[in-house]
Amino acid sequence: MTTDTTTKDTPVTTTPGNPVLEARGVTMRFGGLTAVRGVDLTVNSGEIVGLIGPNGAGKTTFFNCLTGLYVPTEGEVRYQGQVLPPKSFKVTAAGVARTFQNIRLFANMTVLENVLVGRHTRTKEGFWSAVLRGPGFHRAEAASKARAMELLEFVGLAHKAEHLSRNLPYGEQRKLEIARALASEPGLLLLDEPTAGMNPQETRATEELVFAIRDMGIAVLVIEHDMRFIFNLCDRVAVLVQGEKLIEGDSATVQGDERVVAAYLGEPFEGAPGDEEVAEVESAEAAHEQADAAPAEAEPVDAAPADAAPTDAAPTDAPTETPADTPAEATTDAAPGKENDR
Numbered sequence: 001m002t003t004d005t006t007t008k009d010t011p012v013t014t015t016p017g018n019p020v021l022e023a024r025g026v027t028m029r030f031g032g033l034t035a036v037r038g039v040d041l042t043v044n045s046g047e048i049v050g051l052i053g054p055n056g057a058g059k060t061t062f063f064n065c066l067t068g069l070y071v072p073t074e075g076e077v078r079y080q081g082q083v084l085p086p087k088s089f090k091v092t093a094a095g096v097a098r099t100f101q102n103i104r105l106f107a108n109m110t111v112l113e114n115v116l117v118g119r120h121t122r123t124k125e126g127f128w129s130a131v132l133r134g135p136g137f138h139r140a141e142a143a144s145k146a147r148a149m150e151l152l153e154f155v156g157l158a159h160k161a162e163h164l165s166r167n168l169p170y171g172e173q174r175k176l177e178i179a180r181a182l183a184s185e186p187g188l189l190l191l192d193e194p195t196a197g198m199n200p201q202e203t204r205a206t207e208e209l210v211f212a213i214r215d216m217g218i219a220v221l222v223i224e225h226d227m228r229f230i231f232n233l234c235d236r237v238a239v240l241v242q243g244e245k246l247i248e249g250d251s252a253t254v255q256g257d258e259r260v261v262a263a264y265l266g267e268p269f270e271g272a273p274g275d276e277e278v279a280e281v282e283s284a285e286a287a288h289e290q291a292d293a294a295p296a297e298a299e300p301v302d303a304a305p306a307d308a309a310p311t312d313a314a315p316t317d318a319p320t321e322t323p324a325d326t327p328a329e330a331t332t333d334a335a336p337g338k339e340n341d342r
């Protein structure tokens, strides 16, 4: 894969505690169905904010409104005080990156190439530079690869840089999606169900990864159904029910709200992980260590579970496209005809 990798200016750095994302009165209607109704949400720098709600509550639709994939029927979304353009690649260029509920990687590209694609918005086009392949081009390409490798190191995938992404186990595909999102050097990262399909050990590792991302100065907004993950991780949690924000507050406030319990949790959440959960994680870790000690096995052909089948998880035709010139969202498969045309 070749790409012109001259580094552009990175997005504006954030001041701790200032609003990074401000969504005001966001409403999204699909014909007669109002999926999101008048939702306000602020994410400040240095924060991890959770978005929870029952299936069909409008969480992903709201994310799609934030990231330019949908143009909200009403309302406004600002990043760093500027109204976001209704085009997803411009939103990414502005400094908002995301991952998807259904993993969207370039299946037949290597792990490293997938991250390089994510650097698209931080590199100049430079067609002639790429054709002529002068020293400037090679320097820029080396710098971009070095940054991509740093990010792979950060998520723990550097040793798999040359593997095809479709051969990664499911949990690692999710990590790779995060590395690719980070490659655009965002100020805000939106994660849509980052632990879906993960075992307890992988979930705990993802929790640590999200904390580390926040510590890098990137604000995080995360959708997740795993309540333990959300309440351990988030400074604030907003609850959507039938497209409307029911409540927003810290973990204790949200867990203690009777309406949340009734509408979503079903039964009170027990709080921080107890002995049972700790034992479960420790036993998973011990099993993992045993597996590591055992003789190396062949690389799995496709370790993704059934719900991460190639059509969803990793479009196989992607490499025939023009990855270096195509935003990562080029692999999107959601709601034909309903998304913004980017």
Ligand SMILES: Nc1ncnc2c1ncn2[C@@H]1O[C@H](COP(=O)(O)OP(=O)(O)OP(=O)(O)O)[C@@H](O)[C@H]1O
Binding pocket: 030, 033, 035, 053, 054, 055, 056, 057, 058, 059, 060, 061, 062, 101, 335, 338, 339
């Ligand atoms: N493109 C679309 N066209 C029509 N209706 C849609 C579209 N996208 C979402 N919806 C509807 O909007 C509502 C909210 O869906 P959405 O996927 O945002 O919910 P969610 O909270 O993310 O659910 P889940 O937790 O199951 O992912 C649902 O009724 C869904 O069927």
